[in-house]
Amino acid sequence: MTSSYENLVKCLFAACLILSATAGTAQQHNMSKEYQQPEDPAVRQKLEQWQDLKFGLFMHWGTYSQWGVVESWSICPEDEGWTQRKGPYSETYEGYKKAYENLQTTFNPVKFNPEKWVKAAKYAGMKYMIFTTKHHDGFSMFDTKQTDYKITDSKTPFSKDSRANVTKEIFNSFRKDNFMIGAYFSKADWHSPDYWWPYFPPKDRNVNYDPSKYPEKWNKFKDFTFNQIQELMTGYGKVDILWLDGGWVRPKNTIDTAVDWQRTIPYDQDIDMAKIAAMGRRNQPGLIVVDRTVAGPYENYTTPEQEVPERPLGSPWETCMTMGNSWSYVPGDQYKSSQKIIQLLIKVVSRGGNFLMNIGPGPDGDWDPEAYKRLSDIGDWMKINGEGIYNSRAVAPYSAGDIFYTKNKNSNTIYAFKLFDNKSINFPSTMEIPLEGSEKLKKVSLLGSNVKLRWRQTENGISLTLPSSANTAGLKSAACFKIEY
Known part of the structure; x- marks a missing residue:
């Protein structure tokens, strides 16, 4: 048990420190x-x-x-x-x-x-x-x-x-x-x-x-x-x-x-x-x-x-x-x-x-x-x-604008994460994923969605065409494209 005075002191102390709490x-x-x-x-x-x-x-x-x-x-x-x-x-x-x-x-x-x-x-x-x-x-x-x-x-x-x-x-x-x-x-x-x-x-x-x-x-x-x-x-x-x-x-x-x-x-x-x-x-x-x-x-x-x-x-x-x-x-x-x-x-x-x-x-x-x-x-x-x-593990180019990359350490699979300003995701109809390397691309998919993507490999990476149904997949904060070579 604490006295009412002790409780008052604690409250005053806490109030002072809430105002001055540092990052x-x-x-x-x-x-x-x-x-x-x-x-x-x-x-x-x-x-x-x-x-x-x-x-x-x-x-x-x-x-x-x-x-x-x-x-x-x-x-x-x-x-x-x-x-x-x-x-x-x-x-x-x-x-x-x-x-x-x-x-x-x-x-x-x-x-x-x-x-x-x-x-x-x-x-x-x-x-x-x-x-x-x-x-x-x-x-x-x-x-x-x-x-x-x-x-x-x-x-x-x-x-x-x-x-x-x-x-x-x-x-x-x-x-x-x-x-x-x-x-x-x-x-x-x-x-x-x-x-x-x-x-x-x-x-x-x-x-x-x-x-x-x-x-x-x-x-x-x-x-x-x-x-x-x-x-x-x-x-x-x-x-x-x-x-x-x-x-x-x-x-x-x-x-x-x-x-x-x-x-x-x-x-x-x-x-x-x-x-x-x-x-x-x-x-x-x-x-x-x-x-x-x-x-x-x-x-x-x-x-x-x-x-x-x-x-x-x-x-x-x-x-x-x-x-x-x-x-x-x-x-x-x-x-x-x-x-x-x-x-x-x-x-x-x-x-x-x-x-x-x-x-x-x-x-x-x-x-x-x-x-x-x-x-x-x-x-x-x-x-x-x-x-x-x-x-x-990290993979070049690591990031390009709002796209960030990772690579599975045991395979040739690369993941491209696209970040969005808003929590809800709204894809553009076409999208470029810059990537280095000339390996033959097998498949591109969107994690969490069954939507079929149209893609083609370009000199600078991958060009994607996304149907409007990609925006209804319920994804939030950031989307991840799985890129398999």
Whole structure:
């Protein structure tokens, strides 16, 4: 039970933050310029399987959802747009941080039901998932033995629920429906006294002491990090992807001085990724490791954030993007339309990438109803057009105007997706599909329709004549032409 005063304070805080909620641009992650192919054949095989899946679910969730604020960043003492502190606790940094960390004592997501998420994600055609087991604020959404700042600690009301270890419940639920399982884990931990040592005030996102001057303290943090990741790799069933964030925690010799935020990293923050990856792969053979922005053997795929590259990247990659404007739950968030999401998926896949779509659960443990509506619409579209998405690879010319291409990796079949400005589709009577190559064309068909198309192969591609009945096929958002050679 909370007093009426406490409830009033929470309402005032939420109202302030709804007005100031920032978009999901808290930390722009530049793509690494160089890619190093994994030496382990099992990892390369897993990467190939992952590239076939194309569409995944991302979830940022933690105590911060109670305030509807940006995940973790409001306790970072940097003067950036995404770190702004608002509301009744914001007068002093220490007061705000104390109130933020006290959210643990009220976190009680009683509507938590991962099977409901699985059903919606599966219908939408998603094939893998990444869940935030721990964000930068250090609050663990799993039953770690390394700290009491966790969802299963007795101070957290939800700890009394039989499903309090939400990471295990989520992984098990999605795994039962054959999803690939990914564990997001922040290498930085702003709650750990061995990262932000209370002897010094925190200055920014980085460790607040020089690890070379205090090696014993840094080694404690390295052990803490290793032990937490080892728990995830040994006690939570099969895990396919270890998705590491907090790219400023890195060896100093890996800093890219062409990137603004990397130039501000003051210390060598090497946490021994070789040891972490070796442990992970002993326990999870073929484990894909994604050490974001740190080029080398532990960034097995790159992760452009909130953007779609203009051309294929030449190595495995994944666009991670929010369904709304924010990574974490914000009351009244503005969700992208189903049409826009579908067209973003097409654009990403046409460049050879995977699309990881984020939905932030609310403080009650459920998604906004709008998220379910979007996934239902996407699923309706994928049931007709999914064969041009899954198991595909990029093919030149990748796109031409409003037409985007994919190629089945096991055949000479090419898929040409035509995007429309409106959700309803209205074909022109004639249409050109520019395509390179001189292979002999066998057949052109429209997925989801029995309409007979008239076509002829030209020097520049394919010329199509579409009957008026093509407009009554019930297709929405984007149409897909199957081109068989």
